Amino acid sequence: MPPLLPFSLDALRSHAIFVPPASTSDDGWELVGPQPSYDGLPALKNARLVVRDRDLIVAFGKEIRMTSLSSDGLELRGTSVGGYKTLKSPHLTFTIHQLVLNPTGRMLAVVGHHQLVVLVLPRAGLSGSAGGEIVCRSMPVDQFQHSPSSLTALTKVQWHPWGEGGNSLWVLASNGTLFEYDILHPQDPVQTFSLLPAETSRAKSKFSAIDPLSYHATSFTFGCGNADFAPLMVYGLMANGDIYTMGPVLPLSADVPEEYLGALQAFVAERMDEIDDMEVKQPGQEGSAEYASLVGRRQMQEAWVSAVVTQCSSDSEGEPSTPSTSPRRRGYGLPASPPRSERLPPLPGFVRVHPPHLTAAGGPAPGAHRPLARQGPLLFNPAPQEVGNGDDVDEQSATDLTILHAFGNVPEGQDPGLGINVLAIAWSSGRVDLGIEPDGSEPRWITSRDPAPTNPILHVVESVLSSFPTSDLDAIALNAPAFVKDPIQSDVVYISHAFGVDAVSVAPWVSQLLAGEGHLSPSDVAPLVKASPSKPVVGVETFCDVTLGYGLLALASSGQLATVEMDVRVPDWRLSAPKSAPVPDKNSESLLSTPFEVSLPGGDFNPKAAIRKAPDSHKALSAISPEHITALRDAAAQIKTRSRAVEAASAKVEARLDLQVKEYARQLAVLRQCAASTSALRSAAMRSTERAEAVLQAQDALGDRLDAVITALMAQQRPQIGAVERSWFDELYRVQARVNGARGAPGFAARLQVLKEQLEVVRPRVKAADAQAEEYGARQLRPLQAAVGSRGDELARLVRKMDALNVRVDGME
Template identity: 60%
Template sequence: MASTLPFSLEALRSHAIFVPPASSSTDDGWELVDTPGLSADGLPAPRNARIAVRDKDLIVAFGKEVRITTLAGEGWEVNAGSVGAYKTLKSPHLTFTIHQIIVNPTGRLLAVVGHHQLVILVLPRAGFGSGTGGDVVVRSFHVDEYQHSPSSTAALTKVIWHPWGESGNSLWVLASDGKLFEYDVLRPQDPVQTFNFLPDNATRVKAKFSAIDPLSQYASSFTFSAGDFDFGPLMVYVLMANGDVYTMGPALPLHADVPATYLQSLSAWVTERTKRLEKADAGQVGDEGSAERASYAGRLALQAQWVDAILRQARTARDDGDADQNASPARRRGFGLRESTSASTARADRPAPGPGMVRVHPPHLTESGSPAPGVHRPLVRQGPLVFDPSPQEVGNGDGVDEQSATDLIVLRASGDNEDDSGPRANVVAIAWSAGRVDLGVAIDTPEPRWVTSRDPAPGDVTLPILESILISYPAALEPEAVEANTPSLVSDPVHPDVVYVQSSFGVDAISVAPWVKKLLDGSEGDLPPSEVAPLIAAAPSRPIVGTVTFCNITLGYGILGLASSGQLATVELDFRVQDRGDGAPPSEVAAEPTPADVPDAQSLLVKPFDTKALIASIRSPSTPFNPRAAVRKLPDNGKPLAAIGPDHLRALADASSQIRAQAEAVRTASAVIERRVDLQVAEYARQLSVLRDAAAKAKATRETATASTERYEQMVVEQVALADRLDAVLSAMLAEYRPQIGQVERKWFDELDRLRQRVSGGAAVRRNQTLAHRAQVLKEQLGVVRPLAEAAQKEEGVSESQAYGQKQLRPLEQALGSRGDELARMVRKLESLNFKVDAAAAAKDDEE
């Protein structure tokens, strides 16, 4: 008969979702190093993140399998020793060992990352994993199968969903060759943007015996910076395995929903810097006329141009939205305007941005991802960052000097969890394979730079390393275990100044709040060290392969750690409470806050009322409660009482003490219940007060809205009248307008005639010299060459001993592709010129 196990983090460890598949073992994919060849050349092992949380759903990856279960409800059914049930997400694209799973911001998509391949799964609706188990076939697709295939030489080191991507569709992927790709999952075949943080393969040194450190050519991680008003959120950091950190920006998703407040702050910040530079007393950036000042001015000018382009997009989007909502069809017809069908269809297919968000795209690209018209300069890769002071060379194991950098993260820390408006600092954390974690402060946020003569080669970007922490590893570790260790940094969902370090040997928490608070306060003296606390410990034979933090109404606030054997470690974390200096701490019974200490917006019932503990304290006291047993110990028990002796008195005293202890426990529990009832009454009164305030504010808002509506209706009526008058004035002006052609216009028409002859031919130009004829010849040549190339490629594909390999065919394909692009551009140019010439000829005929 099936029973139900109440939900708890302790019970979650026994869930069936953590039982490895029968086909898997510790020898076929559950060792720490899934591919032993990765560590043979000293390069980092793959990153592991095989557990994820989506609201009330838990997702786990085992081998080539993805499982999902729901955590909603009161408990799990226990049937035949199995606790709970889960669904297995089936997809024909999951043919590789899974290392990472990442849920997108909307919770609808799951990025499944292997060593070389990347697949997107469309997750079922929330709560679908409840009920009985089984397989669920889900929609899925490969991401850029040409770049990321099993035969690729570059590994996938880190994948992040951009928080500003439209509908959570912006996926950023870093490959080990230093290329950072952005993919729009609506068209995942090709990247929409590519940022190169390493030289091209053609310029790299390929010799076996080279002075170049191979770790310096291996990109191991990346992260986006942070900020409130500067270019911080638009800058991206990339970490090399040797510890070098490069930065580049601005990096904006192709379809980005950016907070409007951030754009306003960024515009004000750029304007203020430009004004300070124009002042006479701005000698802090070089002397007047110096090269340093000219470079700084050129940099600010390019940054201002970029920000102005973004603001123009925001204004256009806002105006289009207002026009679609407020302008009536009759008014648009009155002005003789007709909206573009393609533009309106594109806007209708895309969801509107959220409240307070503005939809923009990079200025060097169009909305569809094509190159935008105009001159656009490439971005400058800045770095490597100079560590001053430099980190300490510490680590676990013997190969401290050979450890590799594996991950980095930027923390927007303030040191004060209650003051969101206070100053903040960008803390950069870098994790190393031997257990070292470097903590630095980005005092000067890197700025965007472009390749231009107005801003020469950038100088060194400095990152002070304030602390190097050594995470404790188990003693007597094998060198191979340390080399294959790939620590990852996981942020905290509640406290921005806390980071968790996931290694193969456990999970540790690091809080930078002590020294960040003192640093921002400007206090004198040495900075206190960070607080380090070990949370989870794992054996080297069963390494940690996934860590996830959570904070929701179902699970509470805590952290989960998954071992390669399927064992789960759960840690329930505590919320940070501000010290109010009230002297002695309250007792256990009076732990609930009083109404005077809590603001109106916070519930008084901060902790759930544990009735089970109260009942258990009465039913199962610390001392056994059985007064009848004390009476039964008398020798004349059950017989008529003839006389009272010492044994009777001792038995009665024992029974009486047990009854008094039980009565005291009942009185204590009753007092706790009464205090809880009083607190609930106070909470009810508080909620009524808040409800009355909300009702008063809603009433005032309705009155204001009514007055505003009447004013808007009057404005609409007046605007319609003005539009009619303007139509009449324009009609009268058009009827009286008689344009005359001047000498300049005639010269322009003559120039257009010459252009038409040059494009299409005429009396002065032979037909075989026209641009149209040359384009036609190139088309015919391409039509002859392309079938031959395709036939040759097919023959080589069928033949086992192909004459040319992939590396020989790739230059030919690139040359043909570039020639085709050149022909396409020439055809578009010819069509544009023909259109302009025909339009000019028609206009000239009308004038004559």
């Protein structure tokens, strides 16, 4: 038995699974080879590291490795630490960019630039430390749509948390189309949504003023919540920062928490009661368009929720679902989905439902159903700060979007409440915008009962900036930050970018916002990992396990691993002391802050009254008696007491006058100091202004000289071109644009390649249909033959057109 090295995160850095393959020339040539060009568009996000319980999965190039970590330790085999197994599949023929694990941990989505494959992972413990290979069952997803030469890239892949058995896979393409795939039948999407308006009116010319980033989708995410429509809303992010939302969106076969459905039903009922209260408290609004739109929208929401709740009651009573035909698919010979009776029942506390506009099999449900309304883009109020790393801040692009359901610092034993949703947007320059929706997005449909919706508002609370170690604009242009959520703290998110990993906690200002405080503290931002631009970070994963602990792993492109062990945030509210008041500076404290009070003894001061107490005080004094002496003594005592009080008050007044004189002198000194500081700042500002003006003048002079030099060089090196040559070059540019494409528009070569790949996908199905030709009649075969013939004619026309264009180009050259 080989010796064991005690397990630790430091020892994990030397694991053999992180050693890059010996031969990476193919991958290297593939990186510099011809790739589909998206001028000025964001780079692809990388996530090549996944942790499943105690299993570690890493991707290098086209290879996927898997190992199991044990608390016993890591085996030492010669100079290597530990071992791994390679997951093999005939469909892994592309460079891997992302690994996405499904909620059950049984399947792994392997994402490339244009292709997508789902692997069925071996059970836990099967990937021991011994080397070798494991042949895994794999399922390519929609090869017809996601082919190697597809004109759209895969920008975000995510498993829906409510999908039946974790089989609901959602894929966002760069053209703004959102697909849902059932992994049991991954050949075609079961639902399709468009997060962007139609591009028919978009100008395709070279001089179009429309920003191409506004039509490039980079990320999407689902909402969070406990008792409203937020979990049913989907948010889509464009490269220019626009956010569109749509809902209600539900997987075709969803296992929804029963508690959430009950809370949602109560939420909708409460909103309908508000409508009734408005009719009573504010009569006369029934005829307004705004009131009619509000009533129509909430009635449609109530009808949608009622339709979903009805499915739960039907299933509980054992009623059969409504029969319907299977939806029409693009492919040939696809098997139908298994009936619901053959599928596993939902877990306790969950109910199985499907979208009301579809049947359980995926076909259109009977009745009239309105399409969902696309809402957005969201209006930023106030606008985010225009900050970023590098000079070209205007050219930054939005790369990722996530929603944090934060509760803040909740004291122990108190109800955390519903929390608040924080939207986070990551930009290529390192900026992260944090905002909240004051009203929240709600479902809307395209109907006359609810006119065109207004754009929702997003309040941007703050914009934080990640610390990039370089100001190289080329490195920043290839940067695509992505969010990684914390497994324990819902108000903490990690930003993975090419230059490292940063942690952002929104707990400080979320707690103050929920408490109703006016001033909000900034978020806590801490850099965790720093990487070199030549070895960017390509994978970040958080974990929380008994064996591994609680921490973060970051993988560089060179195979180097960075580990961060974190502490669980458990505030002890019972021992927490109130915040101490800030200690003021002695020099800035006023000498007159103590209140000035002068008090005299209480009671009436009347010495004559004491004298009147003597006998015969109103008569002439003939003899002095003891009573007279006692009265005089009392009067003298009152006079003496009052004189002492007057002396003490006089001393206090004199001391107060001295303090006022000192305070006056202190204020004069502070004013002199402020005047000196202001004068120094004014002098420095004047010097800086004069220096800046001199630099600008010198720069203008250098620019004029440089223009003159360039003009002279151009006149010497390149002769004048005539009108005929210019028209000839313009024709060459137009032909080249039509053949190769321009500004992201596909050319003839790209279209031909896509048609060839689609034909390769369709051909096996056509052959299978031909094998059963004897079972079909002439009427059934005629549409298939017509489709194949039209596709062949189209390919022939494209080939002839390509040949003619090649001849023309050769002739012009």
